[in-house]
Amino acid sequence: MLTDPSRKYTAFPQVDLPDREWPSKTITAPPRWLSTDLRDGNQALIDPMDAEKKRRFFDMLVKIGLKEIEVGFPSAGATEFDFISGLVQSDAIPDDVTVQVLTQSRRDLIEKSFESLRGARAAIVHLYNAVSPAWRRIVFQMDRQDIKQIAVDGAKILRDEAAKQPDTEWHFEYSPETFSTAELDFSLEVCEAVMDVLQPTPDRPIILNLPATVEAATPNIYADQIEWFGRNIRDRDRVAISLHPHNDRGTGVAAAELGMMAGADRVEGCLFGNGERTGNVCLVTLGMNMYTQGLSPRLDFSDMERIVKMAEYCNQLPVHPRHPYAGELVHTAFSGSHQDAIKKGFAAQAARNDEIWDVPYLPLDPRDIGLDYEAVIRVNSQSGKGGVAWVLEQDKGLKLPKRLQAHFSRAVQELADRSSRELNADDIWQAFKAEYRIGRTPKRFRLVDYEESRASDGTRIFTGKILDQGTERSISGRGNGLISGVVSALADSFGVALDVVNYSEHAMTGGTDARAAAYVECTDANGETVWGVGMDEDIATASVRAVLSAASAAA
Structure with a gap:
């Protein structure tokens, strides 16, 4: 690093807006x-x-x-085109949802974009071209005048x-790309030229997106830029000002919030801030920031863990x-004094008759996003909560115990x-x-039939036919009980010694013709951990299959 970085870098200029109003504003609506x-x-x-994940x-x-x-x-390629047109043709877009596509200002790309949306009930076509001095001088x-003509021709x-x-x-x-590093008067000139072509109305306003394509200044300067633009754009009632902050300086959320205070109507971003370089603005953070100020974001994050897994x-x-x-750690207290305060x-x-949330160290009630306190304080010791377990739950209705998730993740990695x-x-x-011997004929210990009875001393007797x-x-x-009877039978007949450590079961929510799943964690004669999984229409039979x-794994 340079001892004098001013030899290489210059401070971003202030916006001449001495009567700025945004610092006294608050966000009152999403x-x-x-x-x-x-x-x-x-x-x-x-x-x-791929198409499945999209x-x-x-x-x-x-x-x-x-x-x-x-x-x-x-226009980027067949995968993108086919996915978009597939959404339209399969009626996958709800009536209250409008899809949007992006295109550069080129005839062939624009025509391809419209073709992908053929048959849509409603759609937004998003046109952009870069306008800032560096792009004009270096890239184009x-x-x-040439840059403005590109925008006009595309419109x-x-x-x-x-x-x-x-x-x-x-x-x-329309996006004057690189707005955050462009001259305000030129961005305004280009946007108004586009408006002259498209003739927006109050009932159908044009969206003018003012992106911080590269975050180059403190968020207060971005807010000044937004307020200046909103004051000076003509026919403001025919314009929806949209923000697209990036996070190069780590202040994308602040820039979006100050931009809304400065009069923006719309925010573009990604869940959890994914995007080029350091990412787009995080919609989850923005929405939950509003929520914890008593303002509904009109977005539902009540099952946050599931959203994260997805x-x-x-x-x-x-x-x-x-x-x-x-x-997974943001609600967890490791310090004893923190835990005591919580x-x-x-x-x-x-104890209070006051619903207003006021708990030390927790600005949010974890229950509001699908967690309870006991789950939250243990989350740091849980493992295997990634996408693999989510797929099995989503597609097959299986809710794997945490330790089984970790065990299976190794097989998936291999x-x-x-x-x-x-x-x-x-x-x-x-x-x-394959890992847990489901849905195929195992070489060992295939269940043919069984029955259970009760002895005079109250113990349970398992009698079964096994194909080995x-x-x-x-x-x-x-x-x-039934499980201990199966374990005893295996030890007596085959010399397979198992010690059951944990057992869980649940009704399945879909995905297969079985209606119940059982999971058993055991240690074998050598002290090694083995897992068994069973599925059946009957939960008792599922537990037998699991043992x-x-x-089979231990033998």
């Missing part, structure tokens, strides 16, 4: 939200999402409550292409354990290393069935 996870977020991934992500965004979703860059080698094509599909309710967005699975990026609101805060909260490719949901399911290496065997055992599965 903005129009746009998720750009499927476009800006997706293009920033090492391995972009669809999963889209459905989750809809469930959260996003009403405007940028679904892709249709054009003057102001004319938007207008004409929309007229060819009159059954769709078309909305238009994002991690689709993006193949971890959500940082210290990420605001969503990180516990006393919960007790005081329960499979990924061997295959040297991305694993899809079916790969994971096949690996799970092609030979049917009759076995029996006695214990305090036999563990025995």
Whole structure:
């Protein structure tokens, strides 16, 4: 690093706005939200999402409550085009959701974008071109007039292409890309030239997106830029000012909040801040910041853990354990004094006749995002909560115990290393069935039939028929319950010694023809941990299958 960085870098200039009003404003209503996870977020991934993951992500965004979703860059290639047109043609877009696509200001790209949306009920086409001095001088080698003409020409094509599909309710967005480092008067001039072409109305305003394409100044300067623009743009009632902050300086959330105070109507960002370089603004943080100020963001983050799992699975990026609101450690106190204060805060909260939340160290009641206090304080010791477990729960209705998640994740990692490719949901399911001997004929301890009876001393007697290496065997055992009876029978008949450490079961929520699942964690004669999984329409039979599965692993 330079001892005198001023030789290489210069401070960003202030905006001449001495009568700025935004510092005295407060945020009193949520903005129009746009998720750009499927476009800006997706293009920033090492391995972009395939169609399956994009669809999963889209459905989750809809469930959260996003009403405007940028679904892709249709001219980028067949994968993007097919996904977008597939959403339209399959009627996957709810009536209250409007999808958006992005295009550069080129005729072929714009035409391709409109083609991908053919048949849509409503759609936003987002046109952009860079306008700042560095881009004009270095990238395009054009003057102001040339740059403005690119925007005007693109707007004319938007207008004409929309007229060819009159059954769709078309909305238009224009971005003077690199707005944050451009001259304000020139951004204004270009935007008004685009408005001259598209002729927005109060009922159908144009979206003018003012991106901090590269965050180059403190967030107060961005707010000044937004307020200046809002004051000076003509026909303000025909314009929706949209923000697209990036996070190069680490202040993207602050820039968005100050930008809303400065008069912006709309915010574009990604869940958990994914995006180019240091990322787009985080919609989760923005929304929850409003929530903890008593203002509904009109977004539903009440199952935050599930949202995190989805994002991690689709993006193949971890959500940082210290990420605001969503990180697995943000509600956890390690310090004894912190824990004591939180516990006393919960007790005081329960004793008060006041619903206002006031607990030390916790600005948010964890229950509001799907966690209870006991779960929160233990979250630092849990493992295996990633996308693999989420896929099995989502697709097959399996809710794996935490320790089983960790055990199975090793098998998945080995499979990924061997295959040297991305694993899809079916790969994971096949690996799970193979690892825990489900849905195929095991070589050892296949259940043929069984019955259970009660002895005169109150113990339970298990009597069963087991197919072992092609030979049917009759076995029996006695214990305090069904599981202990099966364990006893295996020890007596086959010499397989198991000690049951943990057992859990649940009704399945879908995905297979079985209606119940059972999981058993055991130690074998050598003290090694073995797992068994059983599924059946009957929960008791599922538990027997789980013990036999563990025995097969131990044998």
